[in-house]
Amino acid sequence: MPTIGPLEIIIILVIVLLIFGPKRLPDLGRSLGRGLREFKDSVTGKDSGDDERPELARAEADAPAERRERTSADAS
Numbered sequence: 001m002p003t004i005g006p007l008e009i010i011i012i013l014v015i016v017l018l019i020f021g022p023k024r025l026p027d028l029g030r031s032l033g034r035g036l037r038e039f040k041d042s043v044t045g046k047d048s049g050d051d052e053r054p055e056l057a058r059a060e061a062d063a064p065a066e067r068r069e070r071t072s073a074d075a076s
Contacts, residue, residue, distance in 0.1 A: 020028055040046075 046065065
């Protein structure tokens, strides 16, 4: 079975870049990574209730408090 060399990988990446464009590539990579992570978690049996990124959840929870502080500071 033939292996994929560096030249073939470069050609595939150029074709993907032409098809999707540079603006959609980060979203495409993020979606692919999220899908692979979900697949791995389902295979290993990791509980879906676990928070994968606690720092993100913490930042989202703190965001409304920061907005309240700014609005109260603006009012005074």
